[in-house]
Amino acid sequence: MSLSPSIVWFRDDLRIAGQPALHAAVLRGAPLLCVYIRHDGLAGTRALGGASRWWLHHSLSALAGAMSRIGAELHLLAGDPRELLPALAAASGASHVFWTRRYGGAEIAIDSSVKQQLAAQGVEASSFNGQLLREPWEVKSKAGEPLKVFTPYWRASLALGEPAPPATAPQKLAGASWPARAPARAQLTDWAFLPQKPDWAAGLRETFTPGEAGARQRLAHFIDHGLPRYGQERDFAGENVTSLLAPHLRFGEISPQQIWHAVRHGEAAGRADSRSVAKFFSELGWREFSSMLLFNNPQLARKNFNPRFDAFPWEQADPTSRAASRAASLAAWRQGRTGYPMVDAGMRELWRTGYMHNRVRMIAASFLIKHLMIDWREGEEWFWDTLCDADPANNAASWQWVAGSGADAAPYFRIFNPVLQGAKFDPDGRYVRRWIPELAKLDTKFIHAPWQAPQAELAKAGIRLGETYPRPIVEHAAARERALAAFATIRAQ
């Protein structure tokens, strides 16, 4: 006598350990059909960007390998889960489907539709929280409303106590064989997620190891080397102090619960200073805050959180006399040719590695929005395409935050000065030199403002401004005045 099989639907939770949906399926004791369904672009979901596709390929490949070593197969499908899952359940006789919740509007709609259809054919679907310390609806103000300011949000979240410990990792999985009459499976290579001509992923490969094992290694390395200095140095772009866990979190190769418990109760517990731990946890808090915002505002990546910004006078892309200069500015920003080394270094790090230091993200984003007055959605889309950690909640919420249109946003007068930011957070110029080799020999005194260097200094460093490295495409003081005037037009009366 054997139990009807369980289907485990993997999505943004590509791991085996601390995976509550998989854990629940294993506890049920029946053979497993583990599936991943590619459905990007379906029903209002957003097609993945290039860097995310690269990551997903390796993450799926790693998960399939890890799974097969303990007895189960990861089956790949492409299409509409609302058709594929009921069909698979019918063909296999499965009575239970397990998955981890996700929080985007289109994704929630798909999931509830799947759940309904399964229920109609007598199949029980169970969903779990495996991606957040707290569900978006758990953290509320005293009045029972979602919080719109980070600090009270995070305080309220922490006040709920320790997050639950992560589920134990299954040592063995019992895979069910793929049933006849089930939907046809895909091969990972069919999806062509890896760039071929040209292969632009070399820098990504050098920087990251996608997959659960890579995530665990990264966390261990961070706890030993980054965390102890995190409170003091996380803003310094040239120091390697940040965790680099974002893309692993994005694809659920590691969960915030696992991170929390490793830091708090693991081998390193008590070693790192409490300020560093609190600072690091609050970064996890921002991730939670963003997911909560997306849950409550499904249009977060498209629509201004603060509707007053609908009237903001962005540079127009459509036929106007300025359209050409806007296009040129946008291209210069994307390619790291704005003439501001701190901005350009960040944009080149992004292009090369699929990652950008958090402090530099703010500087680069502020430059696009405030110096070039280009709509934050353009920047959001570029990051969506190029960041390995491009996350529907974090990316949208952070861009809106910089623009001033978001929740708890930066005040309009906070316009980063890229030269001052460089001097402050890359004082020895190490970060700029790493990503802009043509400036490597320039004296530190001028590294963040090469146009201020005397001709002799430039010559000594082998720099010809306007040839080997661009002059600034806008002048800071004038751009700042222009942005302040533009923001004045949408201020409350």
Place this chain on the structure above:
DNA sequence: TTTTGAGTTGTTCGA
């Protein structure tokens, strides 16, 4: 209901 205090990440100016 009204009031009060607080709010991730900054820059510039003038003393």
Place this chain on the structure above:
DNA sequence: GTCGAACAACTCAAA
């Protein structure tokens, strides 16, 4: 070089 004030009111959350 360093420091505090202004930016300019606004919104949120809780008492």
